[in-house]
Amino acid sequence: MDPQTQPQNNNTPQQPNQPPQNGYPYQQPYGQPQNGYPYQQPYGQPQNGYPYQQQPYGQPQNGYPYQQQPYGQPQNGYPYQQQPYGQPQNGYPYQQQPYFPPAQPPKQGAGRVANFFFSLLPMLSFFAIQIFATFVMIFLMIFIALCRTDGNMQAVMQDYESIVYRSVPTATALSHLLAAIVFAFWYRFSFRKPRPAMRETTQKLKPEPILMALGLGILMSVFSSGTSGIESLLFPQMVEDTYEMMERSGIGTNGLVIFATVCLAPIGEELVFRGLTMKYAEKAFGRFWAANLLQAFLFGVIHMNWVQGVYAFFGGLVLGWVAHRYRSVVFSMLMHFAVNSFSTFGGDYLLGWIPLNFITATLLVVIPAAIAIGLIAWRNDAAEKAAPSGGTLPPQGQC
Numbered sequence: 001m002d003p004q005t006q007p008q009n010n011n012t013p014q015q016p017n018q019p020p021q022n023g024y025p026y027q028q029p030y031g032q033p034q035n036g037y038p039y040q041q042p043y044g045q046p047q048n049g050y051p052y053q054q055q056p057y058g059q060p061q062n063g064y065p066y067q068q069q070p071y072g073q074p075q076n077g078y079p080y081q082q083q084p085y086g087q088p089q090n091g092y093p094y095q096q097q098p099y100f101p102p103a104q105p106p107k108q109g110a111g112r113v114a115n116f117f118f119s120l121l122p123m124l125s126f127f128a129i130q131i132f133a134t135f136v137m138i139f140l141m142i143f144i145a146l147c148r149t150d151g152n153m154q155a156v157m158q159d160y161e162s163i164v165y166r167s168v169p170t171a172t173a174l175s176h177l178l179a180a181i182v183f184a185f186w187y188r189f190s191f192r193k194p195r196p197a198m199r200e201t202t203q204k205l206k207p208e209p210i211l212m213a214l215g216l217g218i219l220m221s222v223f224s225s226g227t228s229g230i231e232s233l234l235f236p237q238m239v240e241d242t243y244e245m246m247e248r249s250g251i252g253t254n255g256l257v258i259f260a261t262v263c264l265a266p267i268g269e270e271l272v273f274r275g276l277t278m279k280y281a282e283k284a285f286g287r288f289w290a291a292n293l294l295q296a297f298l299f300g301v302i303h304m305n306w307v308q309g310v311y312a313f314f315g316g317l318v319l320g321w322v323a324h325r326y327r328s329v330v331f332s333m334l335m336h337f338a339v340n341s342f343s344t345f346g347g348d349y350l351l352g353w354i355p356l357n358f359i360t361a362t363l364l365v366v367i368p369a370a371i372a373i374g375l376i377a378w379r380n381d382a383a384e385k386a387a388p389s390g391g392t393l394p395p396q397g398q399c
Helices: 112-148 153-158 160-191 198-203 207-234 236-248 255-285 288-301 306-325 329-351 358-386
Strands: none
Touching: 112 153, 112 160, 112 255, 112 288, 153 160, 160 255, 207 236, 207 306, 207 329, 207 358, 236 306, 255 288, 255 306, 255 329, 288 306, 306 329, 306 358
């Protein structure tokens, strides 16, 4: 027998193509075995110790054998895609809210102490305006006098006292005009936000509050006459000096002073005391009665004499109630107008025939005061009955 045809390896026949390899009687037709495995993947070489093929989409990343998300690379240590709207913020992987951050809390206004000093500022400003107007008119009158005397300063100074008294009516009118303008702007830009429409203001001018203000004004004028009568009985010299000073200033006699007293003074003084002063005082004290007392006291001080200051204080209390009750300084202006008008044009004619003694003066104080208190009480009672179940009127605008 031919040695080439003898069986080999325990008489096991080999594959006709190739002798056995690596102790395996058969051979993979696709290629040589590798890494101790008798078979081979036809698609590619094993990688990373795994005999099966990797994913065809890409190489493993970040220690994970599966493919990453196709939308983007992982961020912030998360293998999943971020929100498509934006990058994570404030340590949160989800998108922030698109609306604006919460609004800041409103700033606190001035404190109680600051508002108390603010309540004194309008009166001081009123004094400053009066002083400014007086000096302007005095210097103007001196300049006119120098022009008339060809610069003779000695002659002008001899007539200085007369020049001062002649300048008082014009200075009074100028000071009230400036006060009405200045304090109107001050009040409007301090306490009228938002500003009401003109129709809202005119709708409050109804007959009842107008008649109420005018009636209280006439009663307060009679009350002031009775108060002056009692003062003249107790302090005759003081009252006589006060009336002499008022007469020389042109109060009640000079047309310009009458116009300023009747028409301009109610506007400026009400804006100062029932407008600015009382508003600031209410913020300072938190109580209407305390604010009303303060503004009435300052209203008496501004008259610069005891005779007018006493009844001005009591009149200021009623004026403050009217402004507070009707939520408007317009009605206190009407009442102030009625007081000054009746005192200037009707007081002497209607009350001049009454003999001056302690009884009549007391009656002139008590009767109008009682009637005024009755009107106030009646108005409050009617308002509470007409108001909703809460018992108070709804808030109204101020003007």
